[in-house]
Amino acid sequence: MRVVKRSGELEDFDPAKAINAILRVGTSPEEAEAILESVKPYLYDGMTTEELYRRIRSRLPAPQAQQYSLKKAIMLLGPEGHAFESLMGRVFEQMGYQVLVRQILKGRCVSHEVDVVIVKDGKKATVECKFHNALGTKSSIQEALYTWGRFLDLKDTNNVEKPWLVTNTKFSSEVVRYACCMGMHLIGWKYPEDGGLERMIDEAHIYPITVLDIRRSEQRTLLYHDFVICDDIVERKPELLGLFPRETGERIIKKTEEFLRNVR
Amino acid sequence: MRVVKRSGELEDFDPAKAINAILRVGTSPEEAEAILESVKPYLYDGMTTEELYRRIRSRLPAPQAQQYSLKKAIMLLGPEGHAFESLMGRVFEQMGYQVLVRQILKGRCVSHEVDVVIVKDGKKATVECKFHNALGTKSSIQEALYTWGRFLDLKDTNNVEKPWLVTNTKFSSEVVRYACCMGMHLIGWKYPEDGGLERMIDEAHIYPITVLDIRRSEQRTLLYHDFVICDDIVERKPELLGLFPRETGERIIKKTEEFLRNVR
The missing domain is CATH 3.40.1350.10 (Trna Endonuclease; Chain: A, domain 1)
Known part of the structure; x- marks a missing residue:
């Protein structure tokens, strides 16, 4: 089976590479094996590495799922x-x-x-x-x-x-x-x-707001108003609530508090 | 009358600016005035500065017409x-x-x-x-x-x-x-x-081949084969003739010799 890399190149799928990527977020080797096993039914020839890693990420226990994508969040x-x-x-x-x-x-x-x-x-x-x-x-x-x-x-x-x-x-x-x-x-x-x-x-324990599972447009609004790390959201709630419809603002705050509880 | 700058901005047409641009290539102030006068019938609101300068260039006596576009040639x-x-x-x-x-x-x-x-x-x-x-x-x-x-x-x-x-x-x-x-x-x-x-x-007296009035694709072929200045063409005629159909090659050489005669 081959995967399509970000560069557009095709590459043979290498289970060892995938295991390494999973290990890097702090799972045990057994957990890593189990996660790879559980996504195998979804793999197909020509899938992108991005989709592959999304699949893997969805199997990771939080908060690793978040750390895993820190690079992308930045x-x-x-x-x-x-x-x-x-x-x-x-x-x-x-x-x-x-x-x-x-x-x-x-x-x-x-x-x-x-x-x-x-x-x-x-x-x-x-x-x-x-x-x-x-x-x-x-x-x-x-x-x-x-x-x-x-x-x-x-x-x-x-x-x-x-x-x-x-x-x-x-x-x-x-x-x-x-x-x-x-x-x-x-x-x-x-x-x-x-x-x-x-x-x-x-x-x-300083996490950019882009690790949060919220809409890209919401992230952009936050960045535009200089909310850069998750703590900014917790510390400047009233200001944040002024930027969004009430429900949206509350959802973002809830997501943030949940995330911070998980990683601390 | 307004002109559209390269940046897309509109600007009031400034005859003094145009005169300066013409003077820079070494014409007398009288010649510059005459040239600007002769293109005036072609000016219209919203024309691009590029078109404006193309019009002016077409009125310049050679070899100034060439020097004028040295910046673009580079x-x-x-x-x-x-x-x-x-x-x-x-x-x-x-x-x-x-x-x-x-x-x-x-x-x-x-x-x-x-x-x-x-x-x-x-x-x-x-x-x-x-x-x-x-x-x-x-x-x-x-x-x-x-x-x-x-x-x-x-x-x-x-x-x-x-x-x-x-x-x-x-x-x-x-x-x-x-x-x-x-x-x-x-x-x-x-x-x-x-x-x-x-x-x-x-x-x-070292002029890039891109000052020559030849096709862009011909310039690219020449650059690809490391013909960078006009002298390269004169000095490496046999090699050049090997890169193009006979007539094209001869036309390029003729144009180059003509250009060099004008500027030296």
Whole structure:
């Protein structure tokens, strides 16, 4: 049996790959086997990987079903990078940093809009958040080079100790080599292995509103009004209820509270 | 009367602007006035600026008609930046530099593909060629920052004295400020005023094949086979004749020789 990948390429269906994908959300190997077994009757030649994973997801016990799609949820924060910056700001805050989002800082030569400025123990760092819209896009060497160039311009005038580059996708091996060599912090999808973006988000318990099982149009309305993480919904209920018909607003709040109960 | 700009915006037709555009190709103010007068019967409310300029161009005496569209000819070298890099290599060569195009150089941390490396009087510089596909795109601060970041990584390992950033469009004022402050050379459309890209090309007499009045498909075939400047056609006639039916090939060569006679 073959599956159609996102790129349009056909590929032989590989049960080991599917098992790995299920294991990654934290199930036991036995559970993973059982889940794959239970979706087998629905598999057919030429099905898309997207449908395959939707099938699998529907079999996962909550809250894994939610974590499983964290990567997609972050993509849905786009197409612009604004909400991703806000998300990262909240994650750093939860990690005990003092955080300023989208700051204009004067450098030696020019002013820069810095996505996130973080301070802890009197040490200041700048964070460049690079949001990619498409799965499979890798962060390029250019991004690492300009992150460094910007840091150099800001370093002395703002007392910045080091730059971070955070992305929602992967880094090319070149970027990793460059960053290690220069002493630049990198955070990406599953990078570094013991503390990648997905781990930071999980540990901070800061979830983007796009993990919620609500309409895309409702997500868009929320993002437009700067509701970026689930806590925003809980904390700003009256404002939210003003944006939607009563029933819709209440349904969204209920879904959010349910989700947060499940993951905490 | 209003004209439709490339962006789709409507704008009141400004005769002074049109006169300036005509003057820029080197006509006298009287000639410019006369040309504008002669196209006036063809102007109508809601015409596109593109059509307006096509009308004007048709009234220009050759070779100005050709120079007038140099900006467009450079755009036609795209969509990728490859041919623009080759063009710039040839221009620098004509200016007396030793030139290497698309070199992989080892930096302190990683290897870089450098668009053009130029050497003169024992001094080496790296040239980042940033090709933009769309009129009106300005070179961004990110491009300047990563040009600098790349230069820093290459500087000591390759004995590079300074970086250049060359683009076929304009620079934002931020880029100009940054480059002046850092000592980075900038070349762009009409930048610097006394030696911008159009001036360098004119002075070097190095013209992209896309200035020729031949079919777009013929231009593409030529570019694909690495005929980038008009001299390539004259110097590699037998190869060119192998790419097209005899008559087509001869017509292209004739057009090229005619063009070069006009501009030299």
